[in-house]
Amino acid sequence: MNFKGTLPTLILEALAHEPSHGYRIAQRIKERSRGVLDFKEGTLYPALHKLESEGLVESYEGVENGRTRRYYRITKSGKGTLAKDRAEWRELSQAVTMILGEA
Amino acid sequence: MNFKGTLPTLILEALAHEPSHGYRIAQRIKERSRGVLDFKEGTLYPALHKLESEGLVESYEGVENGRTRRYYRITKSGKGTLAKDRAEWRELSQAVTMILGEA
DNA sequence: TCGCATACCTCGAATTCCTATGCATAGGAT
DNA sequence: ATCCTATGCATAGGAATTCGAGGTATGCGA
Numbered sequence: 001m002n003f004k005g006t007l008p009t010l011i012l013e014a015l016a017h018e019p020s021h022g023y024r025i026a027q028r029i030k031e032r033s034r035g036v037l038d039f040k041e042g043t044l045y046p047a048l049h050k051l052e053s054e055g056l057v058e059s060y061e062g063v064e065n066g067r068t069r070r071y072y073r074i075t076k077s078g079k080g081t082l083a084k085d086r087a088e089w090r091e092l093s094q095a096v097t098m099i100l101g102e103a
Numbered sequence: 104m105n106f107k108g109t110l111p112t113l114i115l116e117a118l119a120h121e122p123s124h125g126y127r128i129a130q131r132i133k134e135r136s137r138g139v140l141d142f143k144e145g146t147l148y149p150a151l152h153k154l155e156s157e158g159l160v161e162s163y164e165g166v167e168n169g170r171t172r173r174y175y176r177i178t179k180s181g182k183g184t185l186a187k188d189r190a191e192w193r194e195l196s197q198a199v200t201m202i203l204g205e206a
Numbered sequence: 207t208c209g210c211a212t213a214c215c216t217c218g219a220a221t222t223c224c225t226a227t228g229c230a231t232a233g234g235a236t
Numbered sequence: 237a238t239c240c241t242a243t244g245c246a247t248a249g250g251a252a253t254t255c256g257a258g259g260t261a262t263g264c265g266a
Contacts, residue, residue: 004107
């Protein structure tokens with residue numbers, strides 16, 4: 001199950017924590033949500049490419065365990081977007097929670 | 104600004120409160136979220152029709168102030184879906200909040 | 207050497223939402 | 237009387253996001 005629209009923000013959050021590569025980012029999101037969120041690769045990579053084209057993340061090649069990987073790091077612009085997205089998440093989620101109540 | 108995927112649940116919540124018609128449902132969502140959520144009519148009506156085709160709401164014609172309106176009420180099946188949706192909202196929103204933190 | 211986890215990528219379909227547009231009525235203002 | 241605004245319902249076209257399915261390749265352990 002997933003939450004439409006939150007993926008770019010979750011990616012930025014992961015990269016604000018540490019530069020990483022696609023596969024690792026997806027794992028982090030899944031682990032940190034205790035398996036609740038689980039974005040597929042067919043969703044993740046296009047989202048990553050889009051963030052790069054928007055200048056919110058930068059990529060570079062890196063080698064780990066003898067394998068070449070594509071790493072991403074957040075840019076200054078990306079950090080600004082992340083801050084805005086966090087604030088927006090708070091506002092919207094509070095609004096929905098307010099309506100749906102505790103029930 | 105809006106939250107993808109929450110509209111059907113918000114509609115069901117409104118109708119669980121009281122049978123209503125499209126325009127009024129949209130107003131209720133906007134008011135109860137203090138203007139944060141604001142679904143457009145072009146989004147609302149198709150969503151309402153879909154809920155009806157799924158048997159989660161029923162519609163009937165009603166007259167108020169001399170005008171004919173299409174009213175909707177939630178069905179038993181709709182109430183079950185609402186309960187599930189509430190639980191799912193809690194789980195997903197908590198997962199995202201857990202990751203995005205308080206920052 | 208075979209299988210598996212890792213790692214990256216693309217495509218088509220489905221869903222959701224927005225904007226724009228159309229039609230129609232009630233009530234108040236001019 | 238006429239016009240404007242809010243109300244009320246609806247559809248069409250397009251953008252964005254996600255999923256499922258598929259393809260390619262490497263390192264490592266059995």
